[in-house]
Amino acid sequence: MRTTVRAKKSECSGCGACVSICPKGAISMKPDDEGFLYPAVDGALCVNCDLCEKRCPAGKPTPENQPAVLGAQHRDLFVRAASSSGGVFTALARSMFAKGGVVFGAAFDENLRVEHIGAFDESELAAMRGSKYVQSDAADAVGNAAQLLARGLPVLFSGTPCQVAGLRAKLNGKNEEQLLTVDFVCHGVPSPGVFASYLKELEAQRGQRVVAYRFRDKRRGWKDFYAVATFEDGSEHTGSQIDEPFLYGFLQNLYLRPSCVKCTEYRVGHHPSDITIADMWGVERVCPEKDDDTGLSLVFINTEKGRKAMEACAEAISSFPVSQLAPLYKANGCCEKTAKAHEKRWLFFRRFKKSGFSGTYTMKLLAPPGKAEKLVRRIAHLPFGAVRRLRVLLGRGK
Ligand SMILES: Cc1cc2nc3c(=O)[nH]c(=O)nc-3n(C[C@H](O)[C@H](O)[C@H](O)COP(=O)(O)OP(=O)(O)OC[C@H]3O[C@@H](n4cnc5c(N)ncnc54)[C@H](O)[C@@H]3O)c2cc1C
Ligand code: SF4
Numbered sequence: 001m002r003t004t005v006r007a008k009k010s011e012c013s014g015c016g017a018c019v020s021i022c023p024k025g026a027i028s029m030k031p032d033d034e035g036f037l038y039p040a041v042d043g044a045l046c047v048n049c050d051l052c053e054k055r056c057p058a059g060k061p062t063p064e065n066q067p068a069v070l071g072a073q074h075r076d077l078f079v080r081a082a083s084s085s086g087g088v089f090t091a092l093a094r095s096m097f098a099k100g101g102v103v104f105g106a107a108f109d110e111n112l113r114v115e116h117i118g119a120f121d122e123s124e125l126a127a128m129r130g131s132k133y134v135q136s137d138a139a140d141a142v143g144n145a146a147q148l149l150a151r152g153l154p155v156l157f158s159g160t161p162c163q164v165a166g167l168r169a170k171l172n173g174k175n176e177e178q179l180l181t182v183d184f185v186c187h188g189v190p191s192p193g194v195f196a197s198y199l200k201e202l203e204a205q206r207g208q209r210v211v212a213y214r215f216r217d218k219r220r221g222w223k224d225f226y227a228v229a230t231f232e233d234g235s236e237h238t239g240s241q242i243d244e245p246f247l248y249g250f251l252q253n254l255y256l257r258p259s260c261v262k263c264t265e266y267r268v269g270h271h272p273s274d275i276t277i278a279d280m281w282g283v284e285r286v287c288p289e290k291d292d293d294t295g296l297s298l299v300f301i302n303t304e305k306g307r308k309a310m311e312a313c314a315e316a317i318s319s320f321p322v323s324q325l326a327p328l329y330k331a332n333g334c335c336e337k338t339a340k341a342h343e344k345r346w347l348f349f350r351r352f353k354k355s356g357f358s359g360t361y362t363m364k365l366l367a368p369p370g371k372a373e374k375l376v377r378r379i380a381h382l383p384f385g386a387v388r389r390l391r392v393l394l395g396r397g398k
């Protein structure tokens with residue numbers, strides 16, 4: 001009897017598409033002990049049609065595209081301040097509202113859980129702005145977006161490349177005329193369970209609830225990653241990419257989803273979306289005069305539909321063509337390469353499963369190795385012959 005969809009957990013990106021692909025409603029997403037969502041199949045409802053596995057996008061190749069590349073920035077400084085890079089997503093979303101469409105994207109709910117929601121107007125858009133470095137639960141949104149498209153409504157669906165691939169798997173080539181998809185260059189997603197546990201630790205330290213969280217607050221500029229947690233009384237906990245434990249752990253790949261470190265498909269030239277947005281890291285090496293440190297996006301236009309969508313919001317954006325790509329790819333590794341899991345990921349999760357997230361432990365785990373650890377590592381990496389000689393010297397071998 002089927003209990004899940006993919007035989008290997010590391011193949012499942014958690015896109016959530018199988019939940020609405022299943023014709024019997026037998027699939028729901030459940031967290032595992034690392035805090036990531038995976039499909040669970042209710043044996044009483046499953047009729048073994050295997051549709052979930054057949055349509056699952058994981059491991060399927062994406063047709064190659066040759067994107068046109070732009071540097072771009074929303075003209076409105078307030079939009080840039082609220083967005084993670086240059087605010088191009090907001091321009092595309094507003095253009096979708098102008099033609100009566102619905103925009104899907106990731107937002108925090110009242111418990112600071114990240115999930116995909118649908119926005120019908122500007123007032124609902126604000127919550128989607130800004131990167132949330134936690135995997136978003138998109139299962140319901142995939143089903144809802146497919147229903148709206150079937151009713152003929154225009155839809156902008158934004159998310160990780162694998163979530164976009166999930167929606168397309170759900171649509172199976174149908175009702176795509178009115179669909180615009182926007183993804184991003186993707187480093188990988190951290191565990192929602194780890195983030196929830198981290199928030200609990202912050203709340204216990206302050207004795208108050210965290211009511212808002214920003215992963216990329218721009219008060220210190222665009223290039224300096226700065227996380228801000230806001231408590232009930234308006235006070236804040238802040239930290240940068242080198243001293244804020246959750247952010248640091250994310251950037252060091254300590255708790256990425258297992259599928260993310262195997263995700264070789266969704267790189268530049270193989271994104272499943274019409275438009276791919278990224279931070280234009282490395283801008284100082286290519287065109288420093290364009291950088292005002294308020295946020296600049298690197299935009300890959302993958303399809304003709306994407307080109308038309310960018311044209312439709314051209315008034316809101318200032319843009320320029322980019323041809324020197326190698327220095328930008330070097331500065332933004334995930335354009336071309338897949339993130340590598342931190343070697344101490346297993347140690348982190350061994351402790352996490354017993355006692356949850358600890359900022360102090362995380363920072364200690366990620367600290368540069370001390371003298372004793374360096375020695376152990378050196379011995380572990382000695383060639384076999386040298387280890388044998390060492391054992392002989394220590395009187396433990398021949
Ligand atoms: C987990 C993650 C990893 C990323 N890795 C890279 C990277 O390696 N290199 C790079 O250049 N850019 C990366 N980005 C994208 C980058 O941070 C910006 O989101 C992107 O440049 C768009 O910026 P913007 O200013 O146009 O819009 P913003 O308003 O900042 O972006 C909001 C958009 O991001 C989507 N979004 C936010 N959080 C999530 C989430 N958890 N899951 C799905 N969608 C989400 C929203 O739905 C919305 O469409 C990543 C984003 C996320 C969420
Ligand atoms: S459709 Fe998505 S969530 Fe379902 S098994 Fe495949 S990758 Fe996992």
Ligand code: SF4
Nearest residue numbers: 161162186188260263
């Ligand atoms: S790295 Fe790949 S599998 Fe992970 S969230 Fe991004 S697109 Fe999905």
